Amino acid sequence: MRFSELVKASWHALIANPKRSFLTTIGIIIGIASVVTIMSLGAGVKKQMLRDLDTTQTGQQTAEIYYNSRDMFLNEPGFDNRDVTMLMDANLKGVAKVEILQQTKKIGMTAIINDSQQAMTADLVNKPVKQPIVAGQNLTTYDFEVKNPVMLMSDKLATKMYTTAANAVGTSVTVQQTTYTVIGVYHNKAADARLPKPLYLNSSTGKQGNGIKLTFKPGAQVSVGAKQALHQLKKSGSHHRDGRYEYIDMGKLLKGISKSISGITYFVAAIAGISLFIAGIGVMNMMYISVSERTQEIGVRLALGATPKNIMMQFLLEAIILTVSGGVIGLVIGTSVAAVASMAMPFRAIVTPASVALAFGVSTAVGIVFGLLPAKQAANKNLIDILR
Amino acid sequence: MINLKNINKSYSQGGNQFHVLHDINLAIDAGEYVSIIGQSGSGKSTLINIIGFLDDQFEGEYQFNDTQIQTLKRAELTPFRNASVGFIFQNFKLIRTMSVSDNIALPLLYAGEKRRQVQARIDEQLTRVGLPDVGDKLPTALSGGQQQRVSIARALVANPSFLIADEPTGALDSRTSAEIMQLFKELNDQGTTIILVTHDPNVAAATKRTVEILDGRIIADSEVSS
Known part of the structure; x- marks a missing residue:
């Protein structure tokens, strides 16, 4: 059969x-x-x-340290260039490079609005975004091209600071020594302001963030170097009094x-x-x-x-x-x-x-x-x- | 075609030796319609097991056409049986979970044929036994008489040299029995060799030759006068 x-x-x-x-x-x-x-x-x-453990796609081993602010209302990033210099000078074991992980989307910052210091959140955008404008005008492509220091303010923040949205148009906001002119007020609940991203990141003190990335020499022990860095930051990091540093050991x-x-x-x-x-x-x-x-x-x-x-x-x-x-x-x-x-x-x-x-x-x-x-x-x- | 010479068969049961067949000499030619008649225990089942190549444990000579059956190995007996004999049993012995067509296909499939090549021959045999339209049904959906017709179709499908029917009417009422016997007669008229085993003299009388067995010996072998 x-x-x-x-x-x-x-x-x-x-x-x-x-x-x-x-x-x-x-x-x-x-x-x-x-x-x-x-x-x-x-x-x-x-x-x-x-x-993921400690190897990036290029074969480099990296580790990341994050900063958590103790003060919920103080939105300043935990790392700046002082930390980078300090870590590089500390001669950490196996560490080849230190860089700040820049925040690229919604970030928290301290700004001077209407002569008073305010915590605010901002969207960073690369090009004009279509949205309902309450007063003034929207960002234009031209603004991005010539790096005009202009911004949009949310209707919520505008009414809080200037009573009406129309009053806010034409005022200025200072963020990290750069002064932006408010050219429009838009309706948004998620963020207080919208800034052109290229301008913000290029400003002299722009290299800030809540994370720092350590790149290691090949064959180095990641956790040893990362722990040394953590120790340094806790002792003398730029914001060590205001918050906590955390190293997540993915490997472990x-x-x-x-x-x-x-x-x-x-x-x-x-x-x-x-x-x-x-x-x-x-x-x-x-x-x-x-x-x-x-x-x-x-x-x-x-x-x-x-x-x-x-x-x-x-x-x-x-x-x-x-x-x-x-x-x-x-x-x-x-x-x-x-x-x-x-x-x-x-x-x-x-x-x-x-x-x-x-x-x-x-x-x-x-x-x-x-x-x-x-x-x-x-x-x-x-x-x-x-x-x- | 079938030539038995001095066949003896004995087996032991519970330490006692039983001699079931004594010096059986029997010759059956192609085209014959023979009944083997005897009481239960007379040895007629043992005899047809030997004739039907089911049992190769016997003494004596069994010449089938040009083949000496007693010299064949058991493994050689199976294809031989597949090609030469068609069995019809008292209780039909159809496989209940398989359709009528699949049941009839079995001898051909065991001969190594492909399923799709055999359908025409299955339909042909079903028509021959008078059941042209039951191929897709399960055997349990048919009456006893119809099931026996299916098992006759299954016995015929591989075109064997002869049929062995062991009490084919034993489980049927008298009217259905008569129909089945009529079918056997028609098949024999078409040239099919049939060996029918029964204990019923009336059934035996419907065949052309009766061989009577008692206590393992052939006591009578006569033509039926019609």
């Missing part, structure tokens, strides 16, 4: 009893799903470590996760192993029942020209189809569980070819190992006894 016909015959026998077939695969599904989930998470954390964090995941891996592997073993026993049990229920069918097939090998293959294929279907369903479930779990983790789970191969390999192996004895029993039935 052709192999395709044997597969068809096996498939037919399985769907003739769908409930029983499905129940038998549940153990396989759980086993494979848990193995695939944990392998995907493991692969995800590994990839994240390699990529991911190493910790990786360690606990490999711990979980062994645990889950043990559970999956037991689950697969019990599932295999279930498959074997069902196959034995099937063989004894279908004694007549086996007899008919033998009488009509089936060889014992045909019969054995048919029953073995039934077991394999059963377990491989379980493996495929388990793979799908495992992938989805890993995807859902990655939402709560600082990395993305990856389904590797290895886990797909494992799902197929293990489920096929379970089918063969636990299907062989029942299939042999089916093949060795005595034809004359059956047909009597």
Whole structure:
């Protein structure tokens, strides 16, 4: 008999009893799903470590230190050029370069408006943005080209400082020694002002930010240098009295996760192993029942020209189809569980070819190992006894 | 075609030796319609198991056309049986989870043919047994008589040298039995060799030759006078 016909015959026998077939695969599904989930998470954390840990895309190792202001209302950035100079002079171990991570979107700053010092937030824009203007006029492309020190003020800030929006037009605002003329008032709730980005960043004291990036020499130990830098900043950073510096050691964090995941891996592997073993026993049990229920069918097939090998293959294929279907369903479930779990983790789970191969390999192996004895029993039935 | 010489068969059960067949000599030619009649326990089932290549554990000579069956290995017997014999059983022995067509296809599929090449022959046999439109149904949707017709179609499909029908009417009522016997007669008229096993003298009387077995010995072998 052709192999395709044997597969068809096996498939037919399985769907003739769908409930029983499905129940038998549940153990396989759980086993494979848990193995695939944990392998995907493991692969995800590994990839994240390699990529993010301390290596940038150019192969440089970097670390970042962030500043948190203690005063919620003082919006001044935590780092400026003094910090860069100080860190470079400190001769930190392995550090090749220090630069400020400039904030590029919405930033907090201290400004002089209407002769009084005010904390305000500002959007930095590269080109004119269309929006409703309450008074005055919008920024123009020309303003950006010639670097006109002009800005928009929000209606909220304008009414607070000058009672009406129209009053604010033509006034000036000083931010870090640059004086901007308010040419318009616009409606916005998110930020107090809109400044041209090129002008703001190029202003003499513009190099400011709440983050600092350390670039290391190849082969340097990132955490050692980063901790030295942190120590320096805490002692004599430009804003060390007003806030706190924080170094997030991604390497340490991911190493910790990786360690606990490999711990979980062994645990889950043990559970999956037991689950697969019990599932295999279930498959074997069902196959034995099937063989004894279908004694007549086996007899008919033998009488009509089936060889014992045909019969054995048919029953073995039934077991394999059963377990491989379980493996495929388990793979799908495992992938989805890993995807859902990655939402709560600082990395993305990856389904590797290895886990797909494992799902197929293990489920096929379970089918063969636990299907062989029942299939042999089916093949060795005595034809004359059956047909009597 | 079938030539049995001095066939003896014995088996042991519970330490006792049973001698079931004693010096059976029997010759059946192609085109014959033979009934083997005997009480249960007479050895007639054992005899047809040997004739139908199901049992190769016997003493004596079995010459089938030019082949000495007792010299064949068990593995060689299977394709031989597949090509030479069509079996019809008392309780039909159709596989319930498979459609009528799939049941009939089995002997051809085991002979290594492709599924799509055999459909025409299946339909041909179904028409021959008077059930042209049941191919897609499950056997359980058919009456007993219809199921027996399907099993006859299955026995015929591989175009075997002869049919063995073991109590083919045993599970059927008298009217259906008569229909099945009529079908056998038509098949024989078309040239099919049929060996029919029964304990019922009325059924045997419908064949052309009766071989009577008692306690493992042939006690009578006669033409049926029509």
